[in-house]
Amino acid sequence: MSPARPNSPPTSPMSVPKFVAAKGREKKLTVLTAYDFVFASLFDQAGVDAILVGDSLGMVVQGKSTTMPVTLEQMIYHGEIVARAASRSLVIVDLPFMTYQVSPTQAVENAGRVLKETGAGAIKIEGGVNQAATIRALAEADLPVMAHVGMRPQSIRKLGSMAKVQRDEAALLADARAAEEAGAFGIVLELIPRGIAAKITKELSIPTIGIGAGPDCDGQVLVSYDMLGLTEGFQPKFLKQYGDLRTAAFEATRQYLQEVRDGQYPDASHSHE
Ligand code: KIV
Numbered sequence: 001m002s003p004a005r006p007n008s009p010p011t012s013p014m015s016v017p018k019f020v021a022a023k024g025r026e027k028k029l030t031v032l033t034a035y036d037f038v039f040a041s042l043f044d045q046a047g048v049d050a051i052l053v054g055d056s057l058g059m060v061v062q063g064k065s066t067t068m069p070v071t072l073e074q075m076i077y078h079g080e081i082v083a084r085a086a087s088r089s090l091v092i093v094d095l096p097f098m099t100y101q102v103s104p105t106q107a108v109e110n111a112g113r114v115l116k117e118t119g120a121g122a123i124k125i126e127g128g129v130n131q132a133a134t135i136r137a138l139a140e141a142d143l144p145v146m147a148h149v150g151m152r153p154q155s156i157r158k159l160g161s162m163a164k165v166q167r168d169e170a171a172l173l174a175d176a177r178a179a180e181e182a183g184a185f186g187i188v189l190e191l192i193p194r195g196i197a198a199k200i201t202k203e204l205s206i207p208t209i210g211i212g213a214g215p216d217c218d219g220q221v222l223v224s225y226d227m228l229g230l231t232e233g234f235q236p237k238f239l240k241q242y243g244d245l246r247t248a249a250f251e252a253t254r255q256y257l258q259e260v261r262d263g264q265y266p267d268a269s270h271s272h273e
Pocket of ligand 1: 033052053055148223
């Protein structure tokens with residue numbers, strides 16, 4: 001995992017302007033979620049362009065059924081850990097439910113706290129047309145903001161299900177246009193048909209980052225626990241698992257339990273004379 005190895009990815013830090021400039025380049029942008037130091041430093045050293053401290057924290061780390069209970073203090077706690085671990089990836093922190101929806105002023109105050117107290121490079125909020133005034137206020141305060149349209153987990157009470165593909169083309173295009181026009185530097189497209197994602201990606205001059213949005217976006221984000229096969233029983237169509245860490249961790253744990261119970265571990269080689 002040393003960044004100095006031959007063929008290791010570039011070590012110069014990713015910034016918001018560099019992230020935006022990657023739009024339309026041959027190489028797609030890569031984004032993964034992280035919530036702690038171990039995974040954030042691993043992804044950073046592997047060369048991921050951006051690390052998202054997602055409010056998926058509530059589901060994959062805290063074991064809750066939605067992202068809605070996550071607090072600003074929790075995002076700041078995890079955001080600071082991840083930002084400290086990342087020496088070259090752009091760190092983006094989600095503003096959680098009801099920390100920006102009340103007013104643009106509330107959003108600016110809370111986004112300012114996040115950037116100030118975590119050292120992250122940007123924040124993300126969910127919404128397009130409905131959050132245009134807030135995106136504008138954040139951008140005007142020089143707080144780099146990524147938008148998130150399509151399936152918006154914080155709006156689960158209104159949308160009904162997290163698994164529902166969002167298909168209203170006119171509304172999705174309007175959301176994407178509004179986010180760009182208001183000053184978002186990038187936009188997550190979650191769970192929308194690939195044709196609509198391709199249309200949005202072609203029209204916008206900011207990078208689109210897909211999750212369940214097909215292959216034509218400027219980049220891709222996955223929840224790292226899903227990508228690594230750590231989460232149990234979550235297998236939506238869009239997800240590709242690149243590892244089976246849950247099985248590996250389970251088997252290692254079973255072996256440890258057995259060796260301790262049988263008196264095989266610790267042995268002489270693991271003991272001090
Ligand atoms: O919270 C999160 O992890 C996200 C990604 C799924 C884009 O918003």
